[in-house]
Amino acid sequence: MASNQQVKLLGVKGSPFVARAEIALKLKGVQYEFIHESLSNKSDLLLKNNPVHKKVPVLLHNDKPVCESLVIVEYIDEAWTGSTILPSDPYHRAQARFWSKFVDDKVFPAVFKAATNPNEKEREQGGEELRESLKILENELKGKFFNGDSIGLVDIAALFIAFWLPIIQEAVGLDLYNSEKYPKLDKWGQEIMNHHVVKEVLPDRDPLLAFFKGRFRSNTPSK
Amino acid sequence: MSKGEEEVKLLGAWPSPFVLRARIALNMKSVRYEFLQETFGSKSQLLLQSNPVHKKIPVLIHGDKPVCESLIIVEYIDQVWSSPPSILPSHPYDRAVARFWAAYLDEKWFPAMKSVQGAKGEEERKALMQQLEEGLALMESAYHSVSKGKPFFGGDRVGYLDIAFGCYLGWLRVIESFSGLKLLDHAKTPGLAQWAQAFCAHDAVKPVMPETDKLIEFAKVLMAKAPPK
Numbered sequence: 001m002a003s004n005q006q007v008k009l010l011g012v013k014g015s016p017f018v019a020r021a022e023i024a025l026k027l028k029g030v031q032y033e034f035i036h037e038s039l040s041n042k043s044d045l046l047l048k049n050n051p052v053h054k055k056v057p058v059l060l061h062n063d064k065p066v067c068e069s070l071v072i073v074e075y076i077d078e079a080w081t082g083s084t085i086l087p088s089d090p091y092h093r094a095q096a097r098f099w100s101k102f103v104d105d106k107v108f109p110a111v112f113k114a115a116t117n118p119n120e121k122e123r124e125q126g127g128e129e130l131r132e133s134l135k136i137l138e139n140e141l142k143g144k145f146f147n148g149d150s151i152g153l154v155d156i157a158a159l160f161i162a163f164w165l166p167i168i169q170e171a172v173g174l175d176l177y178n179s180e181k182y183p184k185l186d187k188w189g190q191e192i193m194n195h196h197v198v199k200e201v202l203p204d205r206d207p208l209l210a211f212f213k214g215r216f217r218s219n220t221p222s223k
Numbered sequence: 224m225s226k227g228e229e230e231v232k233l234l235g236a237w238p239s240p241f242v243l244r245a246r247i248a249l250n251m252k253s254v255r256y257e258f259l260q261e262t263f264g265s266k267s268q269l270l271l272q273s274n275p276v277h278k279k280i281p282v283l284i285h286g287d288k289p290v291c292e293s294l295i296i297v298e299y300i301d302q303v304w305s306s307p308p309s310i311l312p313s314h315p316y317d318r319a320v321a322r323f324w325a326a327y328l329d330e331k332w333f334p335a336m337k338s339v340q341g342a343k344g345e346e347e348r349k350a351l352m353q354q355l356e357e358g359l360a361l362m363e364s365a366y367h368s369v370s371k372g373k374p375f376f377g378g379d380r381v382g383y384l385d386i387a388f389g390c391y392l393g394w395l396r397v398i399e400s401f402s403g404l405k406l407l408d409h410a411k412t413p414g415l416a417q418w419a420q421a422f423c424a425h426d427a428v429k430p431v432m433p434e435t436d437k438l439i440e441f442a443k444v445l446m447a448k449a450p451p452k
Binding site for chain 2: 079090097101
């Protein structure tokens with residue numbers, strides 16, 4: 001890598017989306033500076049580089065911003081050589097994009113609906129939606145990782161399920177995802193959390209649990 | 224048989240902007256395909272089999288392999304039929320910018336457009352129209368910075384972001400017609416107005432872009448069948 005390349009990642013350590021970008025950078029062996037943002041007090045740097053969404057992560061590559069976690073991961077894969085994150089075969093590439101989009105479009109919203117919606121019926125509906133999505137992913141998982149023998153885009157995208165979902169469940173008292181109902185996903189979760197790069201990036205569990213307890217409990221007055 | 228020679232089918236429907244994306248991409252690559260139109264209100268066995276997860280169009284079936292999700296289909300087409308014209312920009316950074324804006328359109332702008340029809344009352348409708356206008360102002364500015372003086376987001380040629388955005392033009396005209404308000408025009412969004420003309424006149428787009436009048440008729444049928452919730 002050229003020594004005049006400057007890579008910065010604007011983020012917060014607890015965010016599953018920021019983690020995606022960090023994992024991708026580390027998989028490629030890219031040196032970067034992690035700039036800690038405060039979401040309640042967003043820096044000028046963040047607001048200037050992501051004026052549309054004002055969210056993390058933002059990757060700055062020689063001061064040029066890339067926003068949206070999956071766009072960032074694909075960018076990192078294309079801009080740096082090294083271990084590939086997306087498959088090179090067009091059909092498998094399309095599959096990888098399909099499933100990572102599935103995580104974002106189906107899993108995340110269901111989790112937040114189940115955990116935080118003030119209406120009990122809505123929370124139940126969210127739970128149903130989550131169970132359905134997890135079942136689909138459980139059936140889709142054929143090897144050690146979604147990407148085969150090594151981690152790829154879908155594994156990075158779905159890491160949320162392995163690490164964050166159990167913490168959220170504990171915070172609000174849910175048990176929709178567990179090793180009994182989803183043995184393959186559970187095994188995959190253990191594997192991916194043990195991956196040497198992922199281990200470096202995952203935040204500490206306890207502060208995250210406290211964070212979710214504080215944020216989510218207050219949204220569910222009937223609990 | 225090489226990848227490029229296998230049979231290509233596209234499951235879709237003429238009014239859908241998402242299906243339009245796939246058709247434009249296939250046209251740009253001069254790929255011969257069979258267009259299998261779904262009947263409105265029912266889903267064919269082939270659709271349910273090829274897209275069991277979402278049960279939605281478009282689905283590209285290449286040989287026996289289904290590819291789902293319109294933007295994923297466009298990228299797939301660009302990769303498989305790799306001879307020029309390229310649909311994705313060549314530089315990774317430009318690709319990231321194009322993908323960013325396509326995601327913005329699908330996740331923020333289009334949901335507002337979809338909701339206008341079913342808006343409950345004037346207040347909600349006004350708020351949604353304002354959201355659409357703000358989004359178009361963003362796209363006007365994006366157009367200037369991305370096209371760098373050339374006619375298309377893709378530069379001299381239609382590219383990924385042109386397709387991702389241009390597919391919505393028909394329905395945008397429908398909303399303008401129903402509301403009596405201009406959203407994309409020479410006064411408000413001069414760059415986009417010129418771009419829209421050039422896009423709709425493009426060889427790969429013109430044959431497949433649905434006519435606004437037909438979309439209006441179709442919208443009326445939709446509204447008659449499904450009153451707002």
